Amino acid sequence: MLEKNAKIYVAGHHGLVGSAIWNNLLQRGYTNLVGRSHKELDLTDQVAVRQFFDEEKPDAVVLAAAFVGGIMANSLYRADFIMQNMMMQCNVIGEAYKHGVQRLLFLGSTCIYPKNAPQPMTEDCLLTSPLEYTNEEYAIAKIAGLKMCESYNLQYGTNYIAVMPTNLYGPNDNFHLENSHVMPAMMRKVYLAKLIHDGEWDKIAIDLNKRPVEGVDGSSSHDDILNILSKYGIEDNKVTLWGTGTPLREFLWSEDMADASVHVLLNVDFSDVIGIEKYSSVHYGAKTDGAVDRNHSAGRGGAIPSLGEIRNCHINVGTGKELTIRELSELVAKAVGFEGTIEFDSTKPDGTMRKLIDVSKLHRLGWTHKVEIDEGVKKLFEWYKLSLEK
DSSP states (O other): OOOTTOOEEEETTTSHHHHHHHHHHHHTTOOOEEOOOTTTOOTTOHHHHHHHHHHHOOSEEEEOOOOOOOHHHHHHOHHHHHHHHHHHHHHHHHHHHHTTOOEEEEEOOGGGSOTTOOSSBOGGGTTSSOOOGGGHHHHHHHHHHHHHHHHHHHHHOOEEEEEEEOEEEOTTOOOOTTTOOHHHHHHHHHHHHHHHHHTOHHHHHHHHHHSOBTTBOTTSOHHHHHHHHHHTTEETTEEEEESOSOOEEOEEEHHHHHHHHHHHHHHOOHHHHHTOTTHHHHHSOOOTTSOOOTTOOTTGGGOOGGGOOOOOOOEEESOSOOEEHHHHHHHHHHHHTOOSEEEEETTSOOOOSBOOBOOHHHHHTTOOOOOOHHHHHHHHHHHHHHHHTO
């Protein structure tokens, strides 16, 4: 357990997950928090990251920063997805270790699992068959990140724990149509289609001024607005979504994810994850003051024959429940008050057909979710409307 005055660096503290983790830590009494925006600190810049750690000397790190997006973005920016994420992870995890950080939480994604993994997916499904092609680069980067954490623990006795959240949604979500995930994109499309039908151009202008679409904002002509929105499947009382609507998805409220993350950061050791008591002190020559002896590791390279192979030490974080994309669209329409038509374009890709995770490991470690999907969709739409007023 970290002391309440411990300095905790939250990388990505303005994002969906990072901001929720930041708030959760504050609520628990951890006020010595450090964050940097992307403009203040480019995590792909190794020199800048080293200087940051030299100056701040954090006691713990939450790595929630990532280069993310949906199917379209993953398809268009494949090189960016692997390179940006790999550089950020290598820099932050590497400098954390060099600066004596003993507790680190790495945020990944359940897209790390094979496209045709048995359902629900346990942690042991990792690397058992090919990945989903549309997000392969992002998945490979995240697999590398969790393996970095696992390897540092095995070689140096650190507590670098990787958590793999399912699809997340919540406050500070990304609603930009060009690169957002399925739920916020769907919600904004449905909302705009309703506004067009209702003739509420003042609200459409507010929405587009807040989040322009390909340079089109609230000052653009009605025709220009209708044309650009049509490109994204948004019309008068009608929305067209990608795929067939049949894929099953699991969704977790971001504040639930934050609570799970902070629970793991504060209470879970690597020894808890792999089920071996006093693992670091017994097998790593840890010093009595808790510092790691970097010159000696009985487990260097993970070679501890008596323990066998240690792998898949990450933790799935989710609800263990799923619904179809079509069912999700019905919940969104209900929350928005949309009475128009939602169609699905089956010529567009569905992505993975099912992505349900097994959360039994997380439950064993003492955490379960609180917010169910129908309540969460309503909460997200309320947040979105409030965001337009700021």
